[in-house]
Structure formats: structure tokens, C-alpha cells
Amino acid sequence: MKSEKAAKRREVREDQMTNVTMTVNGKSVSRNVPDETLLSEFLREELRLTGTHVGCDTSQCGACTVHVNGKSVKSCTTLAVALDGAEVTTIEGVANGELHPMQVAFNDNHGLQCGFCTPGMIMAGIDMVNRYKASGQELTADAIRHELEGNICRCTGYHNIVKSIQDAAAKM
């Protein structure tokens, strides 16, 4: 099912459309989309993966954070057509049969209230734990707060988010 907005965007000239093929959550997907399509629009409107949230749409808030080739990026500030051949993971793709340890930790530690920022927080959290583990650095509470600079939560005051990420880091 395609949204009205996606159909509207298809009314542009053929030479401003690109066929892009990428792997999203392990599945190969191909779409012919206008060149200015943002990854956030591609995921939400073309693929109907609406777990990736668009908060500020100005790359400040991090609600739209996904992984491209294993690294966190802001999908609202990424062109979909630039990602031909890329591996993209969204919040829908992190659970593998059972919830990801980061998801469990957010549940256990009450790391969310309204939940709007949570998909981005989880994706940023997984990315930072992976990076710190790969480089052998300790992910302290201070480091987590610093790493979360690009993810804004307006409910929790961050305290339980930091606890959740620390908890998950010990289990990942």
C-alpha cells in the first residue's frame, strides 16, 4: 500500500528518478524513487516501516536514527538513492526472534515514557555499545550522556535511558 504523499512525489520527471536497491532488515528491496527522497521517507512511505520516527526533520533530535552499513545515521538527512547496495537496519530489524538486549533493557529500566524518541535511542544505543566494544573503551555513564548528544528525549530526563544503555552494554 502506497501513501498519497508517496504517489504525489512520483509525479516528477523520469530523469529525476533513480532505481535504488538496498538491503533493509535483511531483505533486498528495490524502488524507483525521486532523487530527493530522504531515507526516512523511503523507509516510512515506500516500505511502510513506520518505526523510524521523524521528530524535528532537521537532524537535531535523532528520532530517525537508523544504521547504514552498521553505523548510526540520521535518516532524515540521508538521500535514499545514495544507498544503492547498502545494508540498512531499522528498529523493526533489531529483534531476532526475541527482543534485542537493548530493547529489553529499555523495558526493564523504564527507559521510555511517551516512546517517540525510543526507536532512535535504541539504534543510537546499539551503535555506541558496538563502537565502544570494538575499540575496547569503557562505556561509562558520562560517555553515554556525551554519545547521546544527538538524541533528544522530552520526557525522561535521560536518567533511565542512560541506565538502560549501561544495562544493555553489559549483556551485549
Place this chain on the structure above:
Amino acid sequence: MYSTRYHKPATIDDALAALGAGDEAKVLAGGQTLLATMKQHLAAPSDLVDIRAIDGMSGVTVQDNILTIGAATTHAEVATNADVRQHCGALGQLAGGIGDPAVRHQGTIGGSIANNDPAADYPAAMLALGATIITNSREIAADAFFQGLFTTALDENEIITAIRIPCPAKAAYAKFNQPASRFALVGVFVAKTDMGARVAVTGAGEDGVFRHAALEAALSADWSESAAAKVAISADGLMSDIHASAAYRANLIGVMAKRAVAAS
């Protein structure tokens, strides 16, 4: 965002051809400024020429104490690169303080320098380290490259391919963040180089990044915090806006210069 046409050339020649063919084509690297600007309708390029797939555009090499960094190398790659850490740790530290982790995974050194935002971090490092900006057609000294707010020596459709940086004896960057944007309210990069002490200031100048002659003279004579502290910093030519007055920025230049020397 207005419609645009995307190109992903594999060679510099193809990139130049695509730039030349568009009415108002722009180079795209990490897109962390350009895409945001397009979304606000402040830019409407007819064509975007993505240079990230061109061979040799990213990565770091070091030879004879000179670092060469590909233009499309991301901030995260510069921040974690072992050669950068070993030979110019201050540059790695600066790269690790730009934006936030997700922005650093995409934003590039070449993009930051070509944009020359008056509060960007990299231009200060380029000036203080006496870097050379390498393009598809020539080499430009950093001193001649930065020419005012969002203005550089780049010709239309000229593409930065790499940056060459002589490794300094000592260097450090101290930045006072504008807390909302994380751009520099004032950033000071100090470097002890073969050409003497070089000090560059970002975030403060009305005409963008600049070298501070009085701090350079003081630190060339005596590389110490106390020498930096004795320099009277004038507020002439400094920005005044809702975030800080020119006098406040002048004071911050002194404070950041001292902190940078202490950290070097």
C-alpha cells in the same frame, strides 16, 4: 525539498562533467549541511554530484610527517584513525567533537572546509596547522583558501580531493560549544609548527575564521598559558548576536587559547 537530479560518478572527470552539465549543480559529500539547507529551501541545486564513490576520495595516509586526508573522509574516520591520533591528536579530538555521533558518521572534512561555516571547527585546524587544500586542478594554502563567511578560493565546480597537513610539534583545540547547535561559540586551535606558533579562531570573527596575530607572537616567544593570558584580546571585528556579544567572544578567545595551550 525541491526536486533535484542525483549523480554518483566513479571518476573525477565524470564528476566534473556532471557539475558542468547542470544549471546549478552542487557537490554532495556527507550532506550533513547541504541536505539540511535544501530541506529549508535555502538551496535548490538542479543536480547533486556525490563524490563519495570516486576512488581515493577517502582515507588517511602519512609520509615524512605529513598527513594526507581524502576529502570524503568522515569526521568519525578522522577521529578514530590511528595515524591521525599518533601524528596530530588535536585534529582527531576536533573531529570527534563535531556535531553528534550520527552526524560524524556522514559529515566529511572536505565538505566542512568547502562550506566554510563561520562556526565550523575544521577551518580553524586548517589555518593553524598550515594545511594545503588539494583540488582537482591545483593546491591552495589554507591562508589563501578561507575568504569570509561561507566563501572560499574554490572556483565554480572545483572539487576538493584531499587535505595535506604537516604534523605539528604540539597542537590542541579548545571549543566553547553553543549548547543547542554544538557549533563553536568560540573555538581556538593552537599549533607549534616549523613556521612558529599559529593560532586560529572560529565562531567569533565577523568574516569567519581568522588567525590571531597577537596570540601567535606571544606563543612563538613563549609557548605557555601565562604568555597566552597576557595577550589583550580586542573585540574589534568580532560577531555580536543573541548568543554572545563581541566582548564576551573576545574574552572567550583568551580563555580558549589558554585551555588549548594547557592541553597541547
